[in-house]
Every structure is written in structure tokens, then in C-alpha cells.
Amino acid sequence: MVRSVAHLGPRGTYSEMAALAYIRWAKLDTGDELMLRAYPSIAQALQATATGETEVTVVPVENSVEGSVAITLDMLWRLETLQIQKALVLPIVHAFLSRADRMQQVQTVYSHPQALGQCQGWIETQLPHARLIPTSSTTEALTHLQDDVRVGAIASEWAAQIYQLPVLAHAINDHADNCTKFWVLGRKASHQGNQTSLAFSLPINAPGALLKPLQILAAHDINMSRIESRPTKRSLGDYLFFIDIEADASLPNVKAALQSLKHCTETLKIFGSYSLLPIDNPCPSDPTTNTSAGAE
Numbered sequence: 001m002v003r004s005v006a007h008l009g010p011r012g013t014y015s016e017m018a019a020l021a022y023i024r025w026a027k028l029d030t031g032d033e034l035m036l037r038a039y040p041s042i043a044q045a046l047q048a049t050a051t052g053e054t055e056v057t058v059v060p061v062e063n064s065v066e067g068s069v070a071i072t073l074d075m076l077w078r079l080e081t082l083q084i085q086k087a088l089v090l091p092i093v094h095a096f097l098s099r100a101d102r103m104q105q106v107q108t109v110y111s112h113p114q115a116l117g118q119c120q121g122w123i124e125t126q127l128p129h130a131r132l133i134p135t136s137s138t139t140e141a142l143t144h145l146q147d148d149v150r151v152g153a154i155a156s157e158w159a160a161q162i163y164q165l166p167v168l169a170h171a172i173n174d175h176a177d178n179c180t181k182f183w184v185l186g187r188k189a190s191h192q193g194n195q196t197s198l199a200f201s202l203p204i205n206a207p208g209a210l211l212k213p214l215q216i217l218a219a220h221d222i223n224m225s226r227i228e229s230r231p232t233k234r235s236l237g238d239y240l241f242f243i244d245i246e247a248d249a250s251l252p253n254v255k256a257a258l259q260s261l262k263h264c265t266e267t268l269k270i271f272g273s274y275s276l277l278p279i280d281n282p283c284p285s286d287p288t289t290n291t292s293a294g295a296e
Contacts, residue, residue, distance in 0.1 A: 003055040006045040009038025012139040012159030015045075018090045018182040019058040021279050025088075041136060042071050049185060050079040056186040057082075063092070063180045065173070066117045068228050072183070073242055076271060077199055077230070083272040084197055086184040088279050093178070094119055094138075096126075096169040097160050098152035099145060103168060106130055110141035111154035114180075119154055121174040127152070184274075193274035195225075196249045198258070199242045200265035201232055210241065212264040220257040222247050249273045 005023060008015035016036065023034045039045040042059050049057040060069045076082055094115055100106050103126055109116070113134045116123070123130065130152070135141040141153040142163055152168070160167050202209045217224055226244040247254045249270060261268050 003032055004035045004037050004053075006037050006039055006048045006054040006057040008042050008045055008059065008137055009040065010137070010139050011038065012142070012155065012162045013038075013137045014090060014092060014156060014180065015042075015058060015060060015137075015182070017156070017158065018060070018088060018180075021088060021090065022056075022058050022086065022182075022184055022277065025086075025277050025279075042069070043075050046072070046075045046079060046082065046185065049187065050081050052187070056085065056184050058182050058184050060114075060180050061087075061183045062226075063114055063118065063178070065175055065178055066114050068242075069114070070230065073199075073228065073230050076185070077240060077242075077269065081187050082185045083187065083189040084183050084274045085186050085188070085190045085272070086193075086274050086277050087181060087195065088184070088277040089179050089181050090279065091177075091179050092118065092173065093156065093171050094154050094173045095157045095160060095167045096122075096152055096172050097142065097145065097155055097165045098149070098168050099147060099166060100149040100152065100168065103127065105149050106152040107150040108133060108144075109152045109154065110135050110144045112136070112138045112141065115154045118173045118175070118178055122169075122172040126169070126172075189272045190274045191272075192250065193248060193272075194246065195276065196245050196247055196254065196273040197242070197271040198245070198261075198269060199240055199271070200261065200268045201238075201240050203264075203266040205237060209264075213241075213261055216257050216260045216264070217243075217245065220253045220260075222254060222257055247273075 005019050007019040037054055045057045048054045059072050061072045062068050108131045110133050115138050116132055138155040139159055144151055223246045225246050228242040229239040232238040232240050
């Protein structure tokens with residue numbers, strides 16, 4: 001069976017690296033052949049899976065330095081059909097790419113906003129006067145290099161190898177343990193796993209409104225590993241709350257807690273229980289060859 005895997009493109013993004021890591025695991029686990037499909041935005045990649053154009057999507061959800069990826073959370077709330085099937089954590093090591101002979105020549109730096117934020121200290125030290133321009137992906141930033149020695153980009157060394165671009169500096173992220181969590185999302189639930197993600201809106205903005213759902217989790221002995229608020233986009237001060245718990249939704253105490261949550265929330269969405277995939281070596285062995293069938 002051939003399945004398609006959507007991800008943020010073009011070739012050489014960290015999202016593609018995560019998708020390839022998922023493909024290697026899936027090949028060993030099920031024997032399925034998987035085909036990569038690159039999309040120009042996270043939103044379009046998620047939409048492709050929601051509408052059945054692809055089987056699953058691999059998207060970033062949280063970085064250890066810059067925090068949550070807002071578009072992933074917002075789209076997951078908006079799209080009714082998506083469930084989290086797996087999660088994986090990818091080490092993120094940034095490199096500075098440029099055709100300049102020395103750093104002092106660079107006047108403009110392109111990269112994804114997350115990458116720029118993860119390298120903020122290095123940029124302030126090495127390129128204090130450079131203009132920073134955000135791009136839709138770290139790979140899209142490379143299209144601006146061309147033959148202009150005044151331009152640089154932040155991406156991975158793997159991307160530099162794919163596009164045969166010179167690396168002026170490596171491991172420039174401010175924190176050595178920089179990593180990003182990715183979700184594998186599909187239209188089918190995994191039905192098992194030691195982590196469960198959910199989100200809810202509140203019926204009223206009043207003292208204690210958020211406390212009630214949190215008390216329910218505590219009363220059922222459920223550990224919450226993350227909570228994040230996002231605007232509902234209905235009015236200022238009106239929020240959604242995304243929560244990760246360390247438990248399987250099929251357990252009796254979790255079932256009881258989720259049932260109780262329905263009575264103190266306006267809208268409650270359960271995105272599924274899932275496990276974290278073991279990723280030993282996230283980097284593709286051959287930078288010039290995509291290991292999936294029919295890659296785009």
C-alpha cells in the first residue's frame with residue numbers, strides 16, 4: 001500500500017527531515033511504501049490531509065526555544081477531521097549559508113521566523129547590523145542567495161548539501177539542545193498511546209472558569225505536561241486552551257475526566273492518544289536522494 005505524507009516544503013526543510021524519519025519508522029513497522037508531498041505552507045499541508053488528498057501530515061508543533069507553532073494549533077482546532085497519530089522530536093542544528101567570503105559582507109539574512117528566533121543571540125553577535133527577513137520555510141530562504149555575497153540564510157547543513165551552497169558557520173543556534181516536536185496527523189485516530197492532546201473553549205470569561213477543568217484533571221490523578229492559550233478570534237480576551245496530558249484516553253480515569261470536562265467547557269475537542277516515536281538518526285543518509293517513492 002502506497003501512502004502519501006504531506007509536509008512543509010520545498011526540499012531540505014526540517015519538516016521534510018521529520019517526515020523522512022517517520023517514513024523510515026513506518027516502513028519498518030508496517031512495510032508500507034510512502035510518498036512525500038511538499039506544500040508551500042503548514043496550513044496547506046494540513047488541509048491536504050483533512051480533505052483526503054494525502055494520508056497523513058507531519059508538522060511542527062513546539063520548539064524547545066521558541067515555543068508553540070501557532071498555525072499548527074489554530075488549524076488543528078479549525079479542521080474537524082484530523083487526529084494525532086504519532087509524535088517525534090527532532091534535534092535542530094542550524095547553519096549559516098552564504099556565498100560571501102567573510103561574515104562582514106552580509107547585510108541581509110533570510111530564514112523562517114522560528115529559525116531567526118532560535119539564532120537570535122548568534123545573529124546579534126556576528127551580524128549586528130544585518131536586516132532580518134522572514135520566509136515561509138528555511139529552504140525558501142535559500143532562493144534569495146543566488147550570487148549576491150551580501151545575502152545569507154539560516155537553514156540546515158543537509159539543505160546546504162542538497163542545493164550545493166557554502167556553509168560559513170555551523171551549529172549557530174543559541175541553545176545546543178534545541179529541538180522541535182512534530183505531530184503526525186491523519187483522519188484516523190491511533191487509539192492508543194501514553195500522551196493525549198485536547199483543547200477546549202470556555203462558556204464564560206469569569207474567575208475560576210479555567211480552574212474547574214484543571215481541577216477535574218487533578219482529581220482524576222492525571223498529569224498535565226503542557227497548557228497553551230490561543231485566541232478564539234471571536235473577541236479580545238477570549239481564548240482556547242490546548243492541553244497535553246500524560247495518559248491514554250482509553251483508561252477509565254481519563255474517560256471519566258473527559259466526560260466531566262464536557263460539563264464545564266463550551267467546546268471540547270480530543271485530538272487523540274499517541275506515542276512518541278524513537279528517532280535515533282533523523283538525518284537522511286544521502287542528501288541528494290529522497291528515500292520516499294514519488295517525492296515532490
